[in-house]
Amino acid sequence: MDLDAVRTFVVAADAGQFQEAAAELAVTQQAVSKRIAALERSLGVRLFTRTPRGAELTIDGQAFLPHARELLRVAERAAASVHASRRPLRVDMISSRGAASGLMRGFHRAHPDIELDVVMVFDIATAVAAIRSGTIDASFRAVAAPGRPLPDDVESVRVLDEQLELLIGPAHALAGARSVTLAQLVGHRIWMPGAVPGTEWAVYYEDLVAQFGLTIEATGPNFGSDALLDTVADTPGLATFMGQHTRLVWPAGHGLRRIPVTDPTPVYPHSLLWHRDNPHPALPALRAHLAAVSPGHGAAGTWTPAWAR
Structure with missing residues (x-):
């Protein structure tokens, strides 16, 4: 699973808007949309619903969010395992x-x-x-x-x-x-x-x-x-x-x-x-x-x- 897409999903879920997520990730709003779309295709579900106020999680998005956070934590620990002795x-x-x-x-x-x-x-x-x-x-x-x-x-x-x-x-x-x-x-x-x-x-x-x-x-x-x-x-x-x-x-x-x-x-x-x-x-x-x-x-x-x- 593309960790950049997972990270983008988590940031967008916390921000509630793709524009704010783009600013936090220092990428374009189009890049955020593409990453989310690619993640939705790989999962076979819709993760967000667009609303006048921004982007709201679907039921599938709500179910996926805690697992997405855990994926990122595991990735950070994996990276730390080879860098821990250096800090x-x-x-x-x-x-x-x-x-x-x-x-x-x-x-x-x-x-x-x-x-x-x-x-x-x-x-x-x-x-x-x-x-x-x-x-x-x-x-x-x-x-x-x-x-x-x-x-x-x-x-x-x-x-x-x-x-x-x-x-x-x-x-x-x-x-x-x-x-x-x-x-x-x-x-x-x-x-x-x-x-x-x-x-x-x-x-x-x-x-x-x-x-x-x-x-x-x-x-x-x-x-x-x-x-x-x-x-x-x-x-x-x-x-x-x-x-x-x-x-x-x-x-x-x-x-x-x-x-x-x-x-x-x-x-x-x-x-x-x-x-x-x-x-x-x-x-x-x-x-x-x-x-x-x-x-x-x-x-x-x-x-x-x-x-x-």
Whole structure:
């Protein structure tokens, strides 16, 4: 099957217009029409119906579309199989200051000869699509929330349970505590402006709220960690959660405190995701390194959502 024709079909289906597809593919509209017509002849069906608004998929076109996408993914992986050793290992993580960054720094120290390319993909759906297409080799995620299982060709392994800590200012009512229980946090305002609805970390905190009756707010714009630290330091009734391995520096005058949370200790589950057929020669080394340094998970006295267990 002509992959150029298949690729043209997918682009046209997403664009809804042959003219827009032509612009995206940097070809003429006539070339798009010819490729689609040739594909329709080879399949023996009509894939599009022309309408005043553009081009709409027929029932056959709708049935063919997911298979067309998979054909392109397979072709990309086939190409990657002969080029993977020529490029850096490409790994995705949510933040450069989080636990995944620390794990990758440790891997780089242990394997300085392996070239790395660190990228940051925001949502898990985009990361999984990039893993399946071969655009990235691995991703650190909390795996899947309820109703969003991973595709069969994407594998995962739990690599770190990161304890959550409470971050508060010097005037907060709990500022003098050496540790706090989840029960003690009921009624206190916990601000998480980066908890975007639908993300895996937002689902995690929603489950934490449902389980323990906490008050977690995600209101207001997310201006980044510096603004969050400023606000928490200046607001006596406000707190936020922070991962144990999150590396942040704030002015000495802020007087911020990081306090362990107990009874039980909420932990955020970090997993490594990869495609089972990924051919990059450095990927096994990364997996072996993480297996060697992983402290295990599911320790007594800790809590994770049911979907992460």
